[in-house]
Amino acid sequence: MTPPKRYHPVLVVLHWLSAILILFTLLSGLSSLDDLPNTPEKAPLLATHMTMGLLIFGLTVLRLVIRFVTRKPAPATAGHPLLDKIGIATHWLLYLGALGMGISGLGIASQAGIFPLLSGETVPLPADFSIYPPRIGHGLVARLLLALIALHIGAALYHQFIRKDGLLGRMWFGK
Ligand code: HEM
DSSP states (O other), rough: OOOOSSOOHHHHHHHHHHHHHHHHHHHHIIITTTHHHHHGGGHHHHHHHHHHHHHHHHHHHHHHHHHHHHHOOOOOOOOHHHHHHHHHHHHHHHHHHHHHHHHHHHHHHHHOGGGGGGOOOOOOOOOOOGSSHOOOOOOOOHHHHHHHHHHHHHHHHIIIIIIOOOGGGSSSOOO
16 A cells, blocks of 8 residues: 555644644743743743643644554655664654653652642742752753754755755645
8 A cells, every 4th residue: 555645634733733832832941931030920931831841742642642543654765874864863852852841841840849830829939940850851851852853944944945855745734
């Protein structure tokens, strides 16, 4: 049976939705969340961040499940076996990175006892989240994820404009 030309439409939706949510959560986390003092005014921002982070985590798990049960297009080539291997590794590291952010985020929230923020309750915030080990991992994986996203976007542009193989169309709707 010939492989389909595109990914399953549910995977297409999940890909672009995750891309928007991850970029927003990463950039807002690195630019504002980390810099703000842990006063009570920070609670709504943290609650929004945690909600988006949990949503991304759930969507990533759902995406992996759907990926395994749907038919995928044939493997793409970037024109060199080493580049193809880097491409495959980048895709799996992106999944791992998204899951790693969710798990380390859950670790920080549980150690800091801030889950009640999700239901609008008030809890005291620690002076600095870095006293919790998962916070170190969360910061490191965030930077790794940002680098992987840059590589992923660079590769998509390379396929689209240099190889002109229409690879981006596989992650869009159509027959
Ligand atoms: C893919 C999902 C997520 C992304 C992309 C993300 C991104 C970030 C970033 C970029 C930072 C700042 C890191 C730094 O400057 O070193 C941060 C901090 C934080 N995140 Fe997340 N996060 C995610 C999921 C979560 C989840 C699920 C939770 C909790 C349920 C969470 C809780 C926190 C907390 C408590 C901080 C510390 C804020 C501070 O130090 O003031 N995150 N996150």
